């Protein structure tokens with residue numbers, strides 16, 4: 001695997017591959033790689049001749065009181081993992097390389113970006129959109145792979161790509177979980193031992209909500225309130241917990257069929273997110 005730090009070197013390698021007629025898949029990350037990221041790379045390898053991975057802790061998506069400075073940076077271990085899973089090129093730019101001057105340009109997917117995580121992290125999705133837009137312009141991949149763990153991020157980027165006619169296909173990759181159900185995340189490393197024991201309750205609550213919706217007859221609000229209480233008693237500080245329509249992430253009504261339960265909660269100082277999507281239409285025929 002080749003590692004490059006400049007846009008010029010990245011483009012030079014990609015140009016050679018393109019001249020040889022090779023297809024390219026791209027996996028953007030913030031590093032501190034775990035099996036969720038590796039699953040994205042492995043999925044990418046099956047779909048394209050070459051796999052490009054970026055590691056960039058993007059300052060524009062962090063709020064002033066968030067963990068930009070302390071976000072785990074583990075480049076050398078990350079490089080080993082990427083070599084082992086067969087990535088072809090690692091793009092590892094500095095902040096100066098990505099943002100040589102203050103941006104005058106905004107990329108903002110309006111409605112989606114102010115909901116849920118966007119409400120508690122103002123400006124977060126504008127930062128995500130602009131950096132992903134820049135990375136797509138640099139790599140110009142055929143395929144972009146993103147994790148479904150960040151369900152709202154996936155929706156925001158899908159919409160940006162559609163609205164701006166960016167010529168890339170997007171593939172969402174199902175969330176990789178620890179054996180106890182906790183969604184893998186770099187921020188899990190912030191959890192104390194006792195918080196780590198409690199953390200899987202987040203996913204169990206999503207499953208309980210889904211099962212209760214499918215079973216009926218309680219309304220969404222009653223179901224969510226019941227589970228919210230369970231989580232609060234276990235020590236979670238809920239940020240949002242809502243049954244939404246998977247199409248636009250707005251609150252679901254009783255007639256909506258394709259649903260996603262979205263949750264974000266703090267456990268101590270660690271903010272965790274998770275989600276579960278399902279179809280009420282398929283419920284009669286599908287074993288969950």
Ligand SMILES: Nc1ncnc2c1ncn2[C@@H]1O[C@H](COP(=O)(O)OP(=O)(O)OP(=O)(O)O)[C@@H](O)[C@H]1O
Pocket residue numbers: 028029030031035036037039040145146147148149150173174175176177183184185186187188
């Ligand atoms: N458990 C997971 N399963 C599948 N994809 C994942 C998982 N965790 C992260 N990803 C995906 O990996 C890509 C890079 O994510 P990122 O580097 O932010 O990792 P992260 O573990 O989600 O970190 P954070 O704790 O900051 O949310 C994103 O597309 C994200 O959705």
Ligand SMILES: CC(C)(CO)[C@@H](O)C(=O)[O-]
Pocket residue numbers: 028029030056058061128131132150153
């Ligand atoms: C997509 C992304 C790499 C943009 O910085 C980041 O938000 C992430 O890791 O999910």
Ligand code: BAL
Pocket residue numbers: 061150153
């Ligand atoms: N995986 C989302 C990146 C962030 O929380 O900033």
